[in-house]
Amino acid sequence: MKPIHGVKIMLADDEPHILQFLELGLINEGYEVRTAENGSDAVDLAKEFRPHVAVLDVMMPEMNGFEVCQSLKETEDNIAVIMLTAKDDVDDRVKGLKLGADDYVVKPFSFNELLARIEARLRNQFPDLLGEVVHGPFQVDDRRKEIRYQGQVLELSPTEYELLKFLVLNHGIVLSKSRILDRVWGYDFGGEDNIVEVYIRSLREKLKDKEHRVIRTLRGVGYRVDLL
CATH class of the missing domain: 3.40.50.2300 (Response regulator)
Known part of the structure; x- marks a missing residue:
């Protein structure tokens, strides 16, 4: 950057x-x-x-x-x-x-x-200091709450947007489930941590990431976005 x-x-x-x-x-x-x-x-x-x-x-x-x-x-x-x-x-x-x-x-x-x-x-x-941020195939426009992947706008729910933005803006960094929950769902979230897995699965479907090459799972550690 x-x-x-x-x-x-x-x-x-x-x-x-x-x-x-x-x-x-x-x-x-x-x-x-x-x-x-x-x-x-x-x-x-x-x-x-x-x-x-x-x-x-x-x-x-x-x-x-x-x-x-x-x-x-x-x-x-x-x-x-x-x-x-x-x-x-x-x-x-x-x-x-x-x-x-x-x-x-x-x-x-x-x-x-x-x-x-x-x-x-x-x-x-x-x-606002950055405007649209580009990372590899991702374009994150926080003002419009929009993420493009390989030039195409992704249809994301508000939570999916926040989760994918968090992963992309911290690309290359392994993010644990607890850290994701704190940043995306908040400290007062009272549900199960497997909600993260559910949303990761949905994002992978929308990214057509069947082989988990974009959002990688590091077993027992967390998730990491790799820019291809």
Whole structure:
């Protein structure tokens, strides 16, 4: 994805070498970047800077990443929050997501992984910055709530649209059933997780994906869209 002029990213981490590394990398990608070394400064900076995306380390002095995330989600009109966690702790991920975090990255991570997560959040939460997004054979137009596949408009229900958009905009990333349920159906969904399988099957029929080459199943892990 080509960087969009004027997209603002805030980085908050108490490790200066990580901040410098990420800041230089994102500036080279064309983004406007500001940094904070503790949670309190991050909250103040967000009020002034008004970032589109905030990347927050969980463990920070003064205010931790969870507290900053909650504050940003309560005070900013529309901000995407990506949490950085030092361990692959399910409880940490669940806590962050319940407080409004949109994604998480487990340390250590590659710059390209974080960049892909940032781009996915921009595509999901700021479609007006992007207009129509093209990924391989898919064209996602969030303003018209329309997805084209190989040039043809797909006839999708609202839920099918949201599910396929989520899969396509996160192409190449394995998405678990629980994560899909949280993002597409919401945290308060009280049904069975096999609803995901039902909708995946319907999407495959509409994509004529009998061999599961477009929407792949990784048994015991989740689903991944591969662009052919």
